[in-house]
Amino acid sequence: MQNLTRRGWMFAVALASTRWRSAFAATDHFVVIVHPDNPVASIDRDFLRDAFLKKATDWSHGETIRPIDLSGRFGVRDVFTREVLHKTAAQLRSYWNQQIFSGKGTPPVEADSMVEMIDYVVANAGAVGYLPSGTAPGRAKVVEVK
Amino acid sequence: MPRRIPFRYRVGLLVLLAEIALLTVTAVSLVLGNRSAVTLAGIETRYVPLIELDRDLKTTFAQLTQTLTDAAAAGEEGKLHDADTLRDQFLRRLRMGARTIVDNGGDPTALSVELALYYGPAREISLSLARGTPEGQVAPQAEAMQRAQFAFESHLDAATAPNRERLAAAFEAARESQRASLLIDVAVAIGALLVMALLSWWIIRTTVRSVHAVTAGVERLAAGRFDQEIVVESTDEIGDLATEANRTASRLREYREQIEQQHWISTGVAELADAIAGELELDVLAKKALSYLVTYVGATAGTVHASDERGTQRLVASVGTVGAGAGGSETLKTTLPHGERVMGVLVLELPAPSARAGELVARVRTAIGIAFRVAESRHDTEELLRTTEAANRELEAFGYSVSHDLRRPLRAIDAFSRALVEDCAAQLPPEGHDHLHRITSGAQRMAELIDDLFALSKVTRGEFRREHVDLSALATLILGELARNEPERRCELAIEPGVYAEADPKLMKIVLENLLGNAWKFTSKLAVAKIEFGVADGVYFVRDNGAGFDMQYAKPLFSPFQRLHTDKEFAGTGIGLATVSRIIQRHGGRIWAEAAVDEGATFRFRLAHEDRELASHPVRRE
Numbered sequence: 001m002q003n004l005t006r007r008g009w010m011f012a013v014a015l016a017s018t019r020w021r022s023a024f025a026a027t028d029h030f031v032v033i034v035h036p037d038n039p040v041a042s043i044d045r046d047f048l049r050d051a052f053l054k055k056a057t058d059w060s061h062g063e064t065i066r067p068i069d070l071s072g073r074f075g076v077r078d079v080f081t082r083e084v085l086h087k088t089a090a091q092l093r094s095y096w097n098q099q100i101f102s103g104k105g106t107p108p109v110e111a112d113s114m115v116e117m118i119d120y121v122v123a124n125a126g127a128v129g130y131l132p133s134g135t136a137p138g139r140a141k142v143v144e145v146k
Numbered sequence: 147m148p149r150r151i152p153f154r155y156r157v158g159l160l161v162l163l164a165e166i167a168l169l170t171v172t173a174v175s176l177v178l179g180n181r182s183a184v185t186l187a188g189i190e191t192r193y194v195p196l197i198e199l200d201r202d203l204k205t206t207f208a209q210l211t212q213t214l215t216d217a218a219a220a221g222e223e224g225k226l227h228d229a230d231t232l233r234d235q236f237l238r239r240l241r242m243g244a245r246t247i248v249d250n251g252g253d254p255t256a257l258s259v260e261l262a263l264y265y266g267p268a269r270e271i272s273l274s275l276a277r278g279t280p281e282g283q284v285a286p287q288a289e290a291m292q293r294a295q296f297a298f299e300s301h302l303d304a305a306t307a308p309n310r311e312r313l314a315a316a317f318e319a320a321r322e323s324q325r326a327s328l329l330i331d332v333a334v335a336i337g338a339l340l341v342m343a344l345l346s347w348w349i350i351r352t353t354v355r356s357v358h359a360v361t362a363g364v365e366r367l368a369a370g371r372f373d374q375e376i377v378v379e380s381t382d383e384i385g386d387l388a389t390e391a392n393r394t395a396s397r398l399r400e401y402r403e404q405i406e407q408q409h410w411i412s413t414g415v416a417e418l419a420d421a422i423a424g425e426l427e428l429d430v431l432a433k434k435a436l437s438y439l440v441t442y443v444g445a446t447a448g449t450v451h452a453s454d455e456r457g458t459q460r461l462v463a464s465v466g467t468v469g470a471g472a473g474g475s476e477t478l479k480t481t482l483p484h485g486e487r488v489m490g491v492l493v494l495e496l497p498a499p500s501a502r503a504g505e506l507v508a509r510v511r512t513a514i515g516i517a518f519r520v521a522e523s524r525h526d527t528e529e530l531l532r533t534t535e536a537a538n539r540e541l542e543a544f545g546y547s548v549s550h551d552l553r554r555p556l557r558a559i560d561a562f563s564r565a566l567v568e569d570c571a572a573q574l575p576p577e578g579h580d581h582l583h584r585i586t587s588g589a590q591r592m593a594e595l596i597d598d599l600f601a602l603s604k605v606t607r608g609e610f611r612r613e614h615v616d617l618s619a620l621a622t623l624i625l626g627e628l629a630r631n632e633p634e635r636r637c638e639l640a641i642e643p644g645v646y647a648e649a650d651p652k653l654m655k656i657v658l659e660n661l662l663g664n665a666w667k668f669t670s671k672l673a674v675a676k677i678e679f680g681v682a683d684g685v686y687f688v689r690d691n692g693a694g695f696d697m698q699y700a701k702p703l704f705s706p707f708q709r710l711h712t713d714k715e716f717a718g719t720g721i722g723l724a725t726v727s728r729i730i731q732r733h734g735g736r737i738w739a740e741a742a743v744d745e746g747a748t749f750r751f752r753l754a755h756e757d758r759e760l761a762s763h764p765v766r767r768e
Contacts, residue, residue, distance in 0.1 A: 071282070093219070094219055097219045097281070098215055100275075100284070100291075100292070101211045101271075102211055103299070106284075106285040106288035107282045107288070109286070110280055
C-alpha cells in the first residue's frame with residue numbers, strides 16, 4: 001500500500017513539475033550553494049554535472065566534492081536533473097543503480113528539506129547543493145552557474 | 147700386432163656404432179625435450195586451472211552484480227533469487243578451486259566470508275532500490291557495501307591472479323631445462339661425431355696402409371722382384387690378398403729358380419760342347435772338359451780317368467787335389483758311358499752340395515763319353531784309313547801298270563796278227579785265217595777288258611763333283627746313239643721328260659750308258675723292244691722287256707766279272723754293273739734289280755742316302 005501511495009506521489013509530482021517546468025522554461029529555478037569557505041565565485045555547468053554524477057571528485061582548491069541532492073519530493077530536483085545533469089529521473093536512477101552495484105560510486109546523499117540541505121552544505125567543507133530560487137540560503141554561499 | 151677384424155665387419159661395426167650414436171642422440175634429445183615439456187606441463191597444470199578459476203569466479207561475480215543492478219532497476223525482487231543462485235554458484239566454484247587458491251597463496255574461506263559481507267548489504271540495497279527507495283537514501287549503505295566489495299574483489303584478485311614470482315621462477319626453470327637440454331644434446335652429438343670420426347680415421351688408416359703395402363708388393367712382383375714378401379699383419383680381406391700375392395711371388399720365385407737352373411745347365415752343356423768341339427785328341431779333350439767344368443760349377447778339384455776296352459783306367463786330366471777338400475765338401479763321381487761301355491770316370495769336388503751341378507754333370511756325362519768314344523774311334527779310323535789308302539794306292543798302281551803293261555803285248559799280238567793277215571794272206575790256208583781272226587778278236591776283247599778295268603779303277607778314285615744333271619736328256623742322247631748304230635731294230639722308248647739329279651755328270655753318263663746299253667743289248671732278240679727310263683718317289687729306274695734273269699743269281703750281279711749270260715748269247719765284259727754300283731755308292735746311293743727270265747729286268751737306284759733323301763730329292767720338271 002505504501003508503495004502504491006509513493007508511486008501516486010511520484011506521478012503527481014512528475015505531472016506538476018512538467019507543467020511547472022513549461023511555465024518557467026529557460027529561467028533559473030534553482031540556485032547552487034556551497035560551503036561558505038569555498039573560494040569559488042562561479043561554477044561551470046559541466047563541472048557541476050560531473051560533481052553531481054561523481055565524475056569529478058575534487059574542487060580546484062583541493063577539497064573533496066560532497067554533492068547533496070534534494071529529495072524527489074521537490075520539483076526543483078527534476079529541473080536540476082534535466083538542466084544540469086541532462087537526464088530524466090529514470091535515467092539518473094538507472095545510472096546510479098549501475099554505479100552502486102558495479103562498485104564505482106554511490107549517489108549523492110538526499111536532503112528531505114531545505115533546512116537539511118543548507119545544514120549539510122554549511123557543515124561540510126566541500127559540499128555543494130542547490131535550492132529552489134527564492135529560498136534563503138542561510139549561511140551557505142550561493143555561486144553563479146555559468 | 148693384434149689380429150684384426152675383417153674389413154667387412156669393421157665397416158659393419160662402424161655403421162652399427164653410427165646407428166647407436168644416432169639413437170643415443172635422438173634418445174637424449176627426446177628425454178631432455180620431455181623434461182622441458184614436463185616442466186612446461188607443470189606450469190600449465192598449475193596455472194591453467196588458476197586462470198580458469200579466476201575467469202569463472204570473476205565472470206560469475208560480474209553476472210551477480212549485473213543481476214543485482216537489474217533487480218534494482220527493474221524493481222523485481224524475484225530477480226534476487228537469480229542473484230542468490232549466482233552467489234551459490236560462485237561459492238561452489240570457489241570450493242572446487244579451493245585447492246588451487248590455496249596453492250596460489252590465497253584463502254578461500256576468507257574469500258567466502260568477504261563475499262557474504264558484501265552480498266548481504268548489496269542484496270539489501272538492491273531490494274530497497276527495487277522497492278523504490280530513492281537512490282540517494284541508500285548512499286551510505288552503498289558506500290559501506292562498496293568498501294566490502296572492494297575488499298572482496300581485491301582479495302579475489304590476489305587469490306586467483308597468478309603469483310608472478312612463482313610463474314617467473316617456473317618459466318625460468320623451464321628455460322634453464324631447455325638450455326641444459328640443448329647443451330647436453332650438442333655435447334652428445336659432438337661426442338658421437340668425434341667417436342665416428344676417430345673410428346673412420348682408424349679404419350681408413352689401417353686399410354690404406356694395408357692397401358699401400360699390397361700395392362707396393364704387387365708392383366715389386368710386376369718388376370720381377372719376388373724376393374721380398376708383402377708385410378700385412380691384418381687378417382682381413384687385404385691380408386688374404388697379401389697372402390695370395392706372397393704365394394704367387396714364392397711360386398714365381400721357384401719357377402724363376404728352375405728356369406735359371408735350366409738356363410745355367412743348358413749354358414753349361416752348350417759351352418762345354420763349344421770347349422771340346424772338334425777336339426779329337428782324347429787327353430786334350432779330357433783336360434778341356436774338366437777345366438771347363440771345374441770353373442763353371444765352382445769345383446775345388448777334379449779328375450778325369452779314361453778307360454780302354456779292357457777296362458784299364460789311366461788319369462788323363464786333373465785339376466787341384468781330389469780328396470784334400472775340407473770336411474763337408476761334396477764329391478760328385480760319375481762314369482762317362484757310351485752305350486754299354488764305360489769310357490771314363492769324372493770326379494768333381496764341390497765346396498757345398500749343389501743340385502744343379504749334379505744335374506749338369508748328369509746331362510754331360512754321356513756327351514763326354516761319346517766324345518771320348520769318337521776320339522778313340524777316330525784314332526782307330528785314322529789308322530785304318532792310312533793302311534787302306536796305302537793298299538789302295540798300291541792296288542791302283544798295280545791296276546794301272548797291269549792295264550798299261552798288258553796293253554803293249556796285246557797291241558803286239560793284234561798288230562802282228564793283222565800284219566800276218568795282210569802280208570801272208572795268200573800263203574795261209576782258210577783254217578789259218580780263221581785262227582788269226584780268233585786271235586785278233588781275242589786280243590780286242592782283252593783290250594776291252596783292260597779298258598773297262600781301268601775305267602772301274604778310275605771311277606773309284608777319280609774326281610767327284612755334284613751338278614744339276616738333266617738325266618732325261620742324257621738318256622735320250624745315249625739311246626739315240628744306240629738306235630743309230632742299229633737302225634734295223636724296232637724299239638719303243640719311253641723316257642720320262644724333266645728328270646734331274648744332283649750328281650756328277652760324267653759318272654752319271656757312265657751309269658746310264660751301262661744300264662741303257664744293257665737294256666738295249668738284252669732286248670736285241672725281240673721283235674719289238676721296250677725300254678723305259680723315269681723316276682718314282684726318288685728312285686730312278688731303267689726297265690726293259692728283254693731276256694731278264696733268275697732272281698736267285700741276282701746277288702753277285704754287281705760284282706766284277708759276274709755274268710749271267712754267255713758271251714754267245716750277249717756280248718759283255720761283266721764289269722759294267724760293277725762300275726755302275728761303284729758310282730752309285732760314291733753318290734751315297736744304292737742300286738738293286740728286279741727281274742724274271744724272259745720277262746725283262748728293272749734296275750732301280752737312289753743317288754743319295756735314304757735318310758738324306760729329302761735334302762737331295764730328285765727333281766722332276768715337267
